Amino acid sequence: MPRIRSRPAPLVLLAALVLATGTTGAGGMSGAALASAAEAPGLSVDLTAPTHPISPLVYGMNFAGESLAKELRLPVRRWGGNATTRYNYLLDTTNRASDWYFENIPGDNPDPGALPDGSETDRFVDQDRRTGTATILTLPLIGWAPKERAKACGFSVARYGPQQSTDPWNPDCGNGVRPDGTQITGNDPHETSVEAGPAYVTGWLGHLREKYGDAARGGVRFYNLDNEPDIWFSTHRDVHPAGPGYDEMRDRTYAIAGAVKAADPGAATLGPVGWGWNSLTLSGSDQQRCSIEGCWGDPPDRAAHGGVPFGEWYLAQMRAYEQEHGTRILDYYDNHWYPQAPGVFSGDPGDAATQALRLRQTRTLWDRTYTDESWIGQPVYLIPRMKDMVARNYPGTKVAVTEYSFGAMGSLNGALAQADALGIFGREGADLATLWSPPAATDPGAYAFRMYLNYDGQGGRFGDTSVLSSSTDQSRLAVYGATRSADGALTLMVINKTGEDLAAPVAITGRVPGGTAQVHRYDGADLTKIVRAPDLPVRPAPTGRSASTISTTFPANSITELVVLDTVPPTAPGTPSAGRPGPRSVTLSWKPATDNVAVTGYELTRTGADGTVVTTTTATRTTVTGLSPGRRYAFTVRGRDAAGNRGPASRPATITTPRG
Known part of the structure; x- marks a missing residue:
């Protein structure tokens, strides 16, 4: 979670749409209403272009409540943050670090005598198992854990003297800063903590494995290698006052990640879990030193490497x-991301200028041309940048962002930014992402997740294969597209980031016209629900036979998802061709059927004196057995697609088996 800015400062085709057909009647707006909407950017989807899978793990959260996680079928949930760096699973006690006066605070355990069973992390995993959610737990690299199940603090007023701030409920615990503003140094870490290294991690994973099984058998799948270690010098300075350098991070990762892989080889590790922009290029040592000395142009730890x-x-x-x-001891390259532009990462949506800035800041996730509007002052393009780093230095490593937030989850503006971020994670090929500080189930931010994970209240989900989707101006109208492998549906998400209605058709290449598109919309008209609007026709496009268009108007500040169900059956396959039949078998092959999405299988029907038999296959060649010698058989074949549409039967092929 964000606690420091180490250098001082000098938005799947998910769209909020009200759709228009240009005619009056069910599902349409009048031509006058359509004409009154502002001219929109052009939107296009190309189903003939290369595709890539969308990882379901990009739709994760930190600490999501059980009811929301169950409703969303939340794919992954993280137990992380500053307090998880120093946690003792045997005592169920955390140190809250600089978040709360460097205090050890025991967990609210109903039966402390049963520990480590029933600890905070056990209960976290228990919830995830009930909701079918994968778990990320944070493991300590820092080398310390609370020493006992009792309150204690790193900077006792009785021991170290008056301090600028103390715990209102425990006034002996200070913030470690003297009244004159200088930091207390030289304190003893053993006042709160004991050493915790690889053996501690091995013991904890042994407990988890015994209780839940290993990662390959339903146990904990993911382990964060600590939390934002590059700013320990601030958040955990009572036990680690010096920022960790290159070599320390390497050695600690080798030790702890190696212990994880020895204890549970199927578990995945995520590191180095840096706090933000500086974490990509600077060690904690350089961040600490240069924040004092201004050595940003030539950081000494980097120079030494x-x-x-x-x-x-x-x-x-x-x-x-x-x-x-x-x-392999590192599976995911993990870095946190909080926008640094003023007022963006805040629970308060802010004024109109801040809200517009929040929506622009999602461009830091992908846009190589966008100069970040903060002290960073250069293009960030976080996901492509991290993927490029992996490709150069450790191919095969996945990319994760286990903390991020664009703020204002309680507002429509925050929901628009969140929906945009989820679309970007899928389009850009991130492998895992978990939102920090999850929304309440009633917050608009929760509806951004529902648009992807439960848009109809019946488990309707955004597609799992990203397709090429583009907007001529994504800063105004963002578009994300994906097909759904379960039924071949095309799901299109569009986000109107402006304060005006935008009228534009969505041009779809590679999809024959016909049928309708469902419309699911979330906007300011009712922040308590996603509205199912009337369906829209999928009409022919002027560009060709395999092209279609959906005419739409996107309301101001809205998220709309179009779901184009596959209602087009495959064409008839070619007439089956028989090889030389045997007395009891024959091999048949046929030219494949075609489909607007994809043919997923074939039904082969055999008719003869011994009745009719239907068999299924995914290939265009099969051997039929169980025939009788000296009998005449007719064979036809028809295709089917993922939506269950069955095409017409081929012309029949007739064969007679020899008598033997």
Whole structure:
């Protein structure tokens, strides 16, 4: 979670749409109403272009409540943040670090005598198992854990003197800053903590494995390698006052990640879990030193490591470990992301200028041409940047963002930014993402997730294969498209980020016209629900036979999802061709059927004196057995698609089996 800015400062085709057909009647708006909407950017979807899978893990959260997680069938949930860096599973006690006076606080455990059973993390995993959600737990690299199940604090007023701020409920616990503004140094970490290294991690994973099974058998699947270690010098300075350098991060990762893989080889690790922009290029040591000395142009720890930026060096070191030991100990390159532009990361949506800025800031996730409007002052393009770093230094490593937030989850503006971010994660090929500080189930931000995970209240989900979708101006009207493998549906999400209605057709290449598009919309008209609007026709486009269009108007500040169900059956396959039949078998083959989405299988019908038999296959060639010698048989074949549409039968092929 964001606690420091280490350098001082000098939005799947998910769309909010009200759709128009240009005619009056059910599902349409009048031509006058359509004409009154502002001219919109052009939207297009190309189903003939290359595609890629969307990882379901990009729709995760930190600490989501059980009812919302169950409703959404939340794919992944993280137990993370500053308090998880120092946690003792044996005592169910955390140290809250700089978030709350560096205090050890025991968990609210109903039966402390049963520990480690029933700890906070056990209960976290228990919830995830009830909701079918994968778990991410945070493990300590810092080397310390609370020493006992009792309250204690890192900077006692009785021991270290008056401090600028103290815990209102425990006034002996201070914030570690003297009244004159200087930080207290030289305190003893053992006042709150005991050493916790690889053996501690091995013991914890042993407990989890015994209780839940290993990762391959339904146990905990993911482990964060600590939380934002590059700013321990601030958040956990009572036990780690110096920012960790390149070598320390490598060595601690080798030790702890190695312990994870030894204890549970199927578990995935995520690191180095940096706090933000500086984490990509600077070690904690350089961040701490340069924030004091201003050495940003030539950071000394980087210079001592050949001038290689920290993230690049870290990935190369993880690759070197695998090359030497034959074991991959890093599965995900993980970095947190909080927009640094003023007022964006806030629960308050802010004024009109801040709200517009929030919607622009989602471009930091992908846009190589967007100069970040903060002290960063350069293009960020976070997901492509991280993927490029992986490709150069440790191919095969996945990319994760286990904390991010664009703020204002209680507002429509925040929901628009969140919906945009989820679309970007899918389109850009991120592998895992978990929102920090999850929305309440009634917050508009929760509806952004519902649009992807439960748009109809019956489990309707956005597609799982990203298709090429583009807007001529994504800053005004963002569009994301995906097909759904379960039924071949095309799902289109469009987000109107402006304060005016925008009229535009969605042009779809590679989909024959016909049928209708469902319309699911979330906007300011009613922030308590997603509205099912009348269906819209999928009409022919002027560009060709395999092209269609949906005419729409996108209301101001809205999210709309179009769901184009596959109602078009496959064409008839070619007439089956028989090889030389045997007395009891024959091999048949046929030219494939075609379909507007994809043919997923064939039904082969056999008719003869011994009755009619239907068999299924996914191939265009099969061997039929169980025939009788000296009998005459007729065979026809028809295609079917993922939606269950069955095409017409082929012309029949007739064969007679020899008598033997």
